Amino acid sequence: MSTIPKKGINATTPLVPEPATVVAVIQETPAIRTYRLVFDDPALMAAFMFAPGQIGLISIFGAGESTFAISSPPSQKDYIQFSVMRTGAVTSAIHELAEGDRVALRAPLGCAFPVDSWKEKDVIIAGGGIGMAPLRSLLMHLLDNRGDFGRIQAFYGARTPADLCYAEDRAAWEARADVDFIAAIDAAHPDWSGRVGLLPGVLEEEQPPAAGAVAVICGPPVMIKFTLQSLERLGFGDQQIFTTLERRMKCGIGLCGRCNVGPKYVCTDGPVFTLDELRRLPAEL
Template sequence: MTNMPEKNLYLPEIATIQEVIQETPNIKTFRVILDDEEKMREFTYEPGQVGQLSVFGVGESTFVINSPPTRKEYLQFSVMRVGELTSKLHQLSAGDKIGVRAPLGNYFPYESMKGKNIVFIGGGIGMAPLRTLMLFMLDNRADYGDISLLYGARSPQDMAFQYELPEWLERKDLNTVLTIDNPSEGWEHTVGLIPNVLLEMEPSAENTVAVTCGPPIMIKFTMQALKKLKFEDTQIITTLEKRMKCGVGICGRCNIGDKYVCVDGPVFTAAELGELPNEL
């Protein structure tokens, strides 16, 4: 009897783009389906895991799978245009082929978060990984306590997932606060920097986990705000997938001290980050 060959971690699956959504002037969302129907049916992943998307002949880069595993019609990735690879991705359309290596990395510890209140704090494209976990929790609503979302961006035009915001605002089982940095004509929600608005919201740290993602400077000051609100480092979770390169711990380009973001992360608690060298 021969053993089944192990999956080649370096070999991407061929996938077809089903839909492209223009989220903001520099962010597009890609909904893709693996061409191998059986592999698509059997594809499993956890909230917070990532994938490597490849444009053939150009390269590949890491993006969180921001469709929750409870909704598997497609795999969704949101891409900010910041360089050659992402610019090439932004040129693709429905029907085009890309490569997908996934799932990679660890994931949000949703099992240990059961029975607790959850506060999501997202900035800009940082809403992508939070969306995955938030929708997963809303699809398993009875397992969690109060769920709150603070989502901010520089301007209304910089907010992703705008087509979902009305539903998030209307849900009775989700407390949603939207904010922008400065006043804007027609904006009917909060105005202020995310850490300041968080302090005004004053979420209780008791039996609560805060999950945050966004630009590094936002995460830094958000963590400071959470500590002012008496959150312990073990109650604060973030994700660092943008530091990942090969995704399997070989290239060594994502190491922080003795940790590899792609193997030990990308999800970390503030307590775990506090044990690493100050390289973030």
């Protein structure tokens, strides 16, 4: 994976987060809210650098610290964005946050999508549900550097129209001629005039050519499973397919021991892996 400078982490005390403030809260779906955070230290904020695919750990003191994909692009210097689905103790505490509330953040951690090696290539992005979060960062980064890549096709699937995040972004992507963006929902719905169908099927119908292309998929396990099958039928090889893994994490720096899949740590070797890399790992997902 590409080596990304690990700026933003205090090198002398890597387990100590930096105070940050919530500058915006966006209700995306009934269960997902997006939070825009700014480090309280202006120098730290100004120096903050990351690449799409990298992660951050948000602390809600008393509840704990959890890992989330950064969903804003590197060009967004005003804030660092995370989309959080309410699931457990920490995410529930995060969902209590309002604009102006104080949190703490350790970011960026992990390895990014190796976009530098994708120059001139077609890029196919397929995101399901909350899995669209790191792919939003990626897609916006690709569009910021549009000339570097071939055709860009982006697919975003959710169960119902109300489960789709990023309404403004979707409208912007749909309006652009230099990206083929398709949002799809699983079954016909009175509020939906767009594409209907499970994402793997929609992707397969569009028949993106595998030659000179990479595919990036992120979403729930069942979506990943069937999208991989679709990509295989379209002729994508294991080294052309990228995904991100999630594991319970604590330290985020490869020391505490829990997020390993065989010899690889999701926090430091990932979260981005090629399918080829995953196939070489013990089957323990």
